[in-house]
Amino acid sequence: MSNFALELTGVKKSFGKTEIIRGVDLQVKKGERIAVIGPNGAGKSTLFNLVSGRFAPSSGSIKLHGEEIVGKAPFEINRRGLARSFQITNIFPKLSVFENLRCAGLFSSGQKYSFWKPLSALESFNDRTEDLMASIELKRRRDVPAGSLTYSEQRALEIGITIAGGGDVVLLDEPTAGMSHSETDRFVELIRKVTEGKTLLTVEHDMGVVFGLADRIAVLVYGEIIAFDTPEVVRADPKVKEAYLGAVLEAEDAA
């Protein structure tokens, strides 16, 4: 068994002739919190799509808990303990908030495809779902169709669906995108709380969030990781400053 929760070796991805990911090596230890940062179009979301099985890499190896997952379908990767959220909210719009969370946890609860017992009989599972709903602060919206929630409520539900299955490696793709500052602060606390003890990878643009949340930061520029270290080291790295961070930090200082 490998010590790494997630291990990428020489991962490449091309769409047609365009190479989006140009050889990524990344090793994430169990329980680590990693922020993936980089300019727009650097391939952050693509990287998440490769790891979660949405796309297959053109070459390279991706190991989850030491097991090769390249070529596996998203549901197979999910069953091995990897859960992800989406940058563009990806929920079950006609189902209620509670049913969204229940569906998200159903497979890993051991129910799989069963049709010989009613959902209402799964008492401890239902209780856990209620608890999860309370922890993402959507209790009062329990029976509302997810499609009619507000934007920030949908973002919270997005996180809820992601962690409902109990996956121990969690990928969050811009969880705070489109939120106000006060909402973001609350939301980061929420993420910290619900991903306690899990391995976390997050794509994030808000540098406050990145430096507050991450143990290590991976800087992705034009499909390559140019730095992967603790926030202090990354902040001081001249290569990073040149490629990306300098401009962002200056902009934040000015604001």
Added chain:
Amino acid sequence: MNSMMKPIHFKPLNGVRIVVWSAFALILVLLPAIFNSSFAMTLLCFTGIAVIACLSYNMLLGQTGMLSFGHAVYTGLGSFVAVHAMNQIVAGWYLPMWLVPLVGGFAGLFFGVLFGYVTTRKSGTPFAMITLGIGELVFAAALMFPWFFGGEAGINSNRTAGKEMWVNFGLSFGPQIQVYYLIAVYVFFCTVAMYAFTLTPLGRIANAVRDNPERAEFVGYDTRLVRFLVLMASSFFAGIAGGLSSLNIEAANAELLHAIRSGSYLLFVFLGGAIFFFGPILGAVLLVFSLFMLSEFTKAWQLYIGILFLIMVIYAPGGFSSLIMLNLRRVKYGEWRKMRWPYTWMFLFGLIALWGFASIVEMAYQIQVAAGSGSKLTVMTIPLDAASTTSWVIAVIVLIAGGVAFEYWRRKFAKVWSDGEERIADAIKKAEAAIV
């Protein structure tokens, strides 16, 4: 969480559910006492069969988001296998006649496994296309293999065979009333089973796959397998409906497999409403009503159904069942009273406009299609003459006047409706704020 804090589960017997299902059973038992003519009995039997077929279709359409154009494959093949089983009983098999619908069910399941393996590999539009292809294929095969499908004439049988078996408890299935009660028993248990299915993990995941198949994959579900399992369940119940049909009409023919029949399942399930579980039951009633009653009133019945379908797709995509539920919601929030008069006037003027419209359609039919039988006709008991200008002028004036008055009240109604919607939204917000 320590044991002291564990939530306590107190489950009273679900009163509403018991009342609803008892009422459903009671209606099934009492219907023949109310509609006791032999024509009504025939209609009730067809309706019962259609209820099972439409509910099974909605497992695909409404619950899993699978638009199938080939559902008649499963009802129809269920019918054929069942009719052969009946002929084996005639030839001496020891099988009680009341199990024949189950034979149809297992035939449906078998073909569901066979064809579903191919069709459910895809979702969305490709799935719809493949079901259309399978439907055509099976229909063509029906004419190619007369030894099984009986060619143009089909296969006939006799439902009273094997009546001397003690397991038939003296039932011969000769009198239609016995067939009705057999259908009623199947309708009850199939409806309960299909409803129960919606409350299971697989039933709920089917909804998730309908809403967002991609996300379902990312929470651990193989959506292809979910579609396949649901299609198997659906084709099992479809096969039962097919088996009941063979027992009811003592025959099966290739028409049962035709795309027109598949299309009518889609059309009437949509009209009844695919969102709510009971929608297809309304659809089935409407299906039999249109096929047997409306077609007696007018040759142009398909035109009216077509227009109704059009209007519903545009203005009420949830079908009649969702219209009912929307209005019940109004009743719940005390908004119903404000809508009584707009509804009354809309209904009245709508009816008047409908008369004008129907008169034009019927007179056109009289001239174009039924010219041999003269130019005189009646529309909703009012006599008209397709050859006289006066009749046409009256029809057009009534259509326009009725239409304008209807539109006036529709606008008033729309205002009342949206005001009510705001009040309901406020009430819901207040209720949510009260939850801690």
